Amino acid sequence: MRTTVGIIGAGPAGLLLARLLHNAGIDSVVLESRDRAYVEQRQRAGILEQGTVDVLRAAGAGERMDREGLRHDGIELRFDRRRHRVDFPALTGGRSVMVYAQTEVCKDLIALQLKEGGPLLFEAEALAVEGAESDRPSVRFRHEGREDVLECEYVVGCDGFWGVARKAIPAELSRVFERTYPFGWLGILADVPPSHDELIYARHERGFALLSMRSPSVSRLYLQVPADTDAQSWSDEEIWDELQRRFETDDDWTLQRGPITQKSVTPMRSFVHEPMRHGRLFLAGDAAHIVPPTGAKGLNLAVGDVVTFARALVHRRRTGSEELLDAYSAHCLRRVWQAERFSYDMTTMLHRAPDATPFEERLQLARLDRIASCRAAETDLAEGYTGFPID
Numbered sequence: 001m002r003t004t005v006g007i008i009g010a011g012p013a014g015l016l017l018a019r020l021l022h023n024a025g026i027d028s029v030v031l032e033s034r035d036r037a038y039v040e041q042r043q044r045a046g047i048l049e050q051g052t053v054d055v056l057r058a059a060g061a062g063e064r065m066d067r068e069g070l071r072h073d074g075i076e077l078r079f080d081r082r083r084h085r086v087d088f089p090a091l092t093g094g095r096s097v098m099v100y101a102q103t104e105v106c107k108d109l110i111a112l113q114l115k116e117g118g119p120l121l122f123e124a125e126a127l128a129v130e131g132a133e134s135d136r137p138s139v140r141f142r143h144e145g146r147e148d149v150l151e152c153e154y155v156v157g158c159d160g161f162w163g164v165a166r167k168a169i170p171a172e173l174s175r176v177f178e179r180t181y182p183f184g185w186l187g188i189l190a191d192v193p194p195s196h197d198e199l200i201y202a203r204h205e206r207g208f209a210l211l212s213m214r215s216p217s218v219s220r221l222y223l224q225v226p227a228d229t230d231a232q233s234w235s236d237e238e239i240w241d242e243l244q245r246r247f248e249t250d251d252d253w254t255l256q257r258g259p260i261t262q263k264s265v266t267p268m269r270s271f272v273h274e275p276m277r278h279g280r281l282f283l284a285g286d287a288a289h290i291v292p293p294t295g296a297k298g299l300n301l302a303v304g305d306v307v308t309f310a311r312a313l314v315h316r317r318r319t320g321s322e323e324l325l326d327a328y329s330a331h332c333l334r335r336v337w338q339a340e341r342f343s344y345d346m347t348t349m350l351h352r353a354p355d356a357t358p359f360e361e362r363l364q365l366a367r368l369d370r371i372a373s374c375r376a377a378e379t380d381l382a383e384g385y386t387g388f389p390i391d
Helices: 012-023 035-040 048-059 063-068 088-092 102-116 234-246 299-319 327-350 358-373 373-388
Strands: 007-008 026-032 070-072 074-079 080-085 096-098 125-130 138-145 146-151 154-157 175-190 199-201 208-214 220-228 260-274 281-283
Touching: 007 012, 007 138, 012 102, 012 299, 026 102, 026 125, 026 138, 035 102, 048 063, 048 096, 048 299, 063 102, 063 146, 074 358, 080 088, 080 358, 080 373, 088 373, 096 208, 154 299, 199 327, 199 358, 208 234, 220 234, 234 260, 260 327, 327 358, 327 373, 358 373
Parallel strands: 007 026, 007 154, 074 199, 154 281
Antiparallel strands: 070 096, 074 080, 125 138, 138 146, 175 220, 175 260, 199 208, 208 220
């Protein structure tokens, strides 16, 4: 099997890249180790930055997002029993975010790929990337019980942290930067309308809490818990009681409760692999970088990566110049490190470390008070949250 671009992974990054290449007249093949149902049901991100929304619309994948997604023009910060709303459009020149789940993005892109695009092979497990330094790299994979080889001009690894793509970069060329946090998020899905029309980020002495949503009738909420927590060790009543405590304010706001349909614990880590390119192998998304979910950056960073690659390849086709492909890693990493910085700042400002001192807790409150009282600080948060430019 031969193609121009071999894409490993049919998450939002791989699927969007296939769509961008199709629109540019460049053929590709997508290999996905899981089945279609798994990809379309895997709960992950739910906040799309302004740039991601614009890219999906331009790619012809925004119709259902615009119909069913929830535009949000701000978030609410809660701390010390106070409430402060950050108004995104007023601070960023009109930018906002969209609440639209990763599962729905994948459904839209899968439908488009199967209808209009190149081959999308589910249950096709990539085993290795070979010949990355040559002009004909390949992906060895297993599909329908037998091994096959996908010969390519370029390989893009969108196969996540545990995938095979990053392993094809020699260890002596790799640099890894990471931080593991001593807490995680106990996340729930609940069949109850959201108790607020925008996301609430709450810093509380008992730990962080987040009120989010998936639709007007489905709430998504999170609690900071120790990293080794078993989600099933919390009863539904205990979860709701703790959420209510952490969202406490001095007014009469109350948290609406409903049936919990899913519980899970998300670990918190920061990770960056440099470089993001080796020969004709390019890494994108979680294969190259991971951010704690506090900043809502993971999916959006992956979108930035594949947009950068697609633009570089189109430039190569039009001009014959390798300049943008050669700059891929450095270009992406500038944006990645800004997102890592933003996510780290949000995480350390809102979560209570197990060994936090009273001095450090006062600093957290001072940082939040600065945002609530200083337009420059508030603008910095709004610009970071709505997204760093994809250029």
